[in-house]
Amino acid sequence: MQYWLMKSEPQVFSIDDLERQGRSPWEGVRNYQARNFMRDGMKVGDQAFLYHSSCDVPGVAGVMEVARAAYPDPTQFDRRSPYYDEASTRESPRWLLVDVAFSRRFRDVVPLERLRAERALAGMQLLRRGNRLSVMPVTAAEWRAVLKLA
DNA sequence: GCCAACGTTGGC
């Protein structure tokens, strides 16, 4: 089993939204590296942190589980969607998504600031300078270290 | 294949 971290702006899709819905397609990933992690890495049953970005308190908000392996993201074909990609075709879809299922909402978000202060997380990809990836792997040791802070 | 211009991400 593998561990992941996936970013979302809570104004767009938050841990509360996922808790309410129970399960959801993870729409809108438009970065090749992030797509490749979903396509080549993610398996049903993998665990992922939901990270809130671009908000008052950026940080890890809870835990979800991969509920369905990668398949084409329908929003790339939807002209009215902000994620529409006119260059993508149904014969050869450019963008994929996975379905995620709610597991747990932390009582409080574990703030980015707190993650940065944690020695065990010094090598975490999320914390590297200039990191903008919205989907990335997390090691088992990092996973445990973040859970301890929740 | 290089690289400048441009767009996006995301913390602050």
Add this chain to the structure above:
DNA sequence: GCCAACGTTGGC
């Protein structure tokens, strides 16, 4: 709102 960092685009 600012700006650093980075990815993508497109001319050459």
